[in-house]
Amino acid sequence: MPVALKEVFAFFSNPENLPKITPPWVGFKILTPPPIVMGLGTLIDYEVRLHHIPMRWRSKITEWKPPYQFADLQLKGPYSYWHHVHSFAESKGGTLVTDDIDYAVPFSGMPGAGFVEHHFVKPELERIFAHRSAALRVEFGLELTDESPKK
Numbered sequence: 001m002p003v004a005l006k007e008v009f010a011f012f013s014n015p016e017n018l019p020k021i022t023p024p025w026v027g028f029k030i031l032t033p034p035p036i037v038m039g040l041g042t043l044i045d046y047e048v049r050l051h052h053i054p055m056r057w058r059s060k061i062t063e064w065k066p067p068y069q070f071a072d073l074q075l076k077g078p079y080s081y082w083h084h085v086h087s088f089a090e091s092k093g094g095t096l097v098t099d100d101i102d103y104a105v106p107f108s109g110m111p112g113a114g115f116v117e118h119h120f121v122k123p124e125l126e127r128i129f130a131h132r133s134a135a136l137r138v139e140f141g142l143e144l145t146d147e148s149p150k151k
Contacts, residue, residue: 002094009067021135
């Protein structure tokens with residue numbers, strides 16, 4: 001993104017910005033009352049919808065290295081395991097944003113779990129992050145939408 005590192009990190013490290021880049025079909029809602037002060041050990045509660053079923057999700061910030069990286073670990077939620085590392089690096093007049101996610105679906109050792117992951121979970125995560133990428137471009141004024149003011 002052609003945006004300064006500190007500006008991008010500030011955006012991502014404010015949980016109140018998450019609904020702006022999360023697809024509407026996920027039904028994402030922050031349950032933790034604001035303001036949420038991000039740092040090592042911060043707990044954040046969310047609600048999400050998976051296949052129209054509302055679920056609670058609780059994350060804990062397990063790494064905090066401003067302005068380069070932070071990570072969250074799901075303590076409660078739809079996955080057996082979810083660890084999400086958000087990394088930010090200066091790159092050619094902007095910031096490279098990288099998301100590394102390590103996850104396991106429930107009953108991952110059971111027959112059929114690989115099918116569910118490959119045909120349902122992975123494509124849905126790819127769809128969510130594609131939406132997120134487009135929403136970030138709009139959020140930082142890098143791309144117009146139908147709702148954007150025309151000049």
